[in-house]
Amino acid sequence: MAFPDRTVSVDFSDQPHREETWVLLWSQSQNALHIEPLSRMLHANQQALQQNRRSDYVLICLGERDQVDRAAANCRHTLHEREADRRRREL
Incomplete structure (x- = not known):
């Protein structure tokens, strides 16, 4: 079943002003x-x-920028280990 071609968008312009929400993607x-x-x-x-x-990209975390930065810092060690493992396997 085909879907009709329609523009998909969400308009948040009527929302009250607030701090911007940030996302951490992997x-x-x-x-x-x-x-x-x-x-x-x-x-x-x-x-x-x-x-x-x-x-x-997979959503890992959303929140204020400092929260997302902390979540990213907590994930980096795992990514570095995976990269090191990948390089060892290539030898």
Whole structure:
């Protein structure tokens, strides 16, 4: 069943002003973390839906920027270990 081509968007302009929400994303294929505003992630996901395109990024955490930064710092050790393991296997 095909879906009709329609623009998918969410308008938050009527929401009261508040601190911007940030997200921590993880890419398994790149063994990497990425931090961006929630609004940017939502826009990218809406574009992926419209274009029927996959995304490798998985949402790990959302919150205020300092919370997301701390979560990323807690994850980095695991990513470094995975990269070291990958390099050892290549030898």
